[in-house]
Amino acid sequence: MGWRAVGLTLWADLLRRRGRYGHQLRRLRWLAWRDRPDGLRGQRLAQCWRDHGRPLPGRWCRALEAVAAVGTSPRLAPLLESAHGPGVAAMRETRAAFAAWLHARVALGPVCVVGNAGSLLSRAEGPQIDAHAVVLRFNRWRPPGQDAARALGHRLDVWVAAPDCRDVPEQDIAWAVISGADPWVAMEAWPSVQALRARGVPVVTVPLGIWKALVDRLGAPPSAGLLVLAWLLSLGLGEGRLRMTGVAEPAEEEGGSHVLGAWHRRGRRHAWERERALVAEWCASGALLPLHRLQGGSV
Numbered sequence: 001m002g003w004r005a006v007g008l009t010l011w012a013d014l015l016r017r018r019g020r021y022g023h024q025l026r027r028l029r030w031l032a033w034r035d036r037p038d039g040l041r042g043q044r045l046a047q048c049w050r051d052h053g054r055p056l057p058g059r060w061c062r063a064l065e066a067v068a069a070v071g072t073s074p075r076l077a078p079l080l081e082s083a084h085g086p087g088v089a090a091m092r093e094t095r096a097a098f099a100a101w102l103h104a105r106v107a108l109g110p111v112c113v114v115g116n117a118g119s120l121l122s123r124a125e126g127p128q129i130d131a132h133a134v135v136l137r138f139n140r141w142r143p144p145g146q147d148a149a150r151a152l153g154h155r156l157d158v159w160v161a162a163p164d165c166r167d168v169p170e171q172d173i174a175w176a177v178i179s180g181a182d183p184w185v186a187m188e189a190w191p192s193v194q195a196l197r198a199r200g201v202p203v204v205t206v207p208l209g210i211w212k213a214l215v216d217r218l219g220a221p222p223s224a225g226l227l228v229l230a231w232l233l234s235l236g237l238g239e240g241r242l243r244m245t246g247v248a249e250p251a252e253e254e255g256g257s258h259v260l261g262a263w264h265r266r267g268r269r270h271a272w273e274r275e276r277a278l279v280a281e282w283c284a285s286g287a288l289l290p291l292h293r294l295q296g297g298s299v
Contacts, residue, residue, distance in 0.1 A: 005036035009044060019220040019269030021052060037063065039073030046079040050181050051221065053212025056080075078185040091184045091205060098175055098204045099235050102134065105157075106241050109133030111232065112291065114152070115225045115246030116141075125245055125291055126153035132243065134158060136177075138224055139165045162224050166192045176201050179224035182208040206231045217278065220271035223248075226278065229288065238287035245291035248272070248279040 012028035015021075029048040033041040042064050049056050056064070061080065068077040081087075102111065112132035114120075116139065129135060130153040138160045159169055160177045163186070176196050178187050184205045187193045193203050210231045214222040222230070225247040232242055282288040 002036055005032045005041060008032035008035065009041060012044065012048070016048075016051070017269070019271065021215050021221060022219050026052060026054075037067065039067050039070065039076060042067045043073045043076040043079065046076055050079055050082065050208075052215055053181060053208050075186075082182065082185045087184060091182075094202060094204045095207065097202070098177075101175070102232075102235065102237065105133045106237060110241045110243050111136070111237055113225065113229055113232070113242070113244040113247060114138075115244070115249070117246040117249040119249050120246045121148060121151050123245075123292065124150050126150045128291060128294070129153035129245065130155040136160055136228060138162075140167050141169055142167075160224050160228055161192065163187070163190075166190070168192050168195050173201055176203045177228065178203060178205050179227050180205075181211050181221075182206060210234060218271045218274045220274070221269055223270045223272075223275060226275045229279070229282070233282065233287055238282075240286070240289060242287070243289050243291050243294075244279075248276045 008028050009032045012025055012032065015025045015028070026048055029041075029045045033045040045060070046056060046064055064076060064080060067073065068080060105111070110132055111134040112129055113136045114129055126149055132155070134157045135153070135155040136158040137156050139162055141156060141159065156169060156171045156173055158175045158177060159173050160179055163178065163180045163183055176193075178184075178193070182205045187203070187205070196203055206227055211222065211227060214227060214230055225244075229242075229244060229247065279288065283290060
């Protein structure tokens with residue numbers, strides 16, 4: 001019985017590493033937990049449901065809380081708190097403040113979401129990017145040297161970081177967004193989040209419902225770029241007020257897959273073709289406007 005649980009856990013771990021989200025992964029986690037309800041499999045089960053943006057059934061919560069109380073799986077308690085803890089309401093208030101800030105800025109001009117596709121280096125969109133009312137950038141962002149400034153620009157208002165990114169930008173920023181399956185509890189212990197708050201930067205997460213809708217659509221965890229675009233569209237920033245560049249672009253385009261260079265590989269857990277198809281739908285509907293489609297470089 002124990003070896004079966006180990007095998008199920010390893011199989012599920014492999015699917016998760018490959019970004020194969022869906023019913024099969026959830027079932028493997030549940031079967032492993034049913035066969036051997038210990039801290040490791042309890043933590044994996046709770047994380048799996050969080051990865052899919054789904055609430056844990058009440059009967060599972062009671063059993064998992066009993067395991068968490070033993071203290072053998074330190075990551076389990078935060079996962080349970082993420083769904084039911086008192087900080088849920090506080091994060092909602094922070095998101096409301098972020099949305100209000102965005103809409104106030106949009107009254108002055110559109111928002112530009114700047115991804116990290118290497119194809120940006122072959123274009124000269126820097127001045128156009130910096131002319132927007134709000135500029136969002138991702139992960140290991142730092143102002144480029146003089147040679148790349150014309151391609152990338154310098155402005156940064158909102159920094160979006162994946163959970164595994166610890167390089168906090170030195171620039172003054174108005175907001176920080178942590179991507180992923182709403183890790184609002186876990187991030188409280190991250191040095192990067194603590195450093196941002198010490199500088200007075202409010203930190204917000206994307207609602208779990210946005211994450212769930214994308215996982216259901218893609219069958220994989222969404223990239224930070226797609227997650228943020230979906231959230232901004234849900235906040236009513238479409239219809240010409242939301243621009244993007246360097247997001248969901250083919251890796252084979254000139255410049256490689258990432259602005260940091262060929263050594264930086266794109267995440268292998270994301271369904272890139274499906275993400276590009278979804279972005280194409282948003283563009284075709286007019287909700288999202290690629291920067292290179294603007295005539296004469298205007299904003």
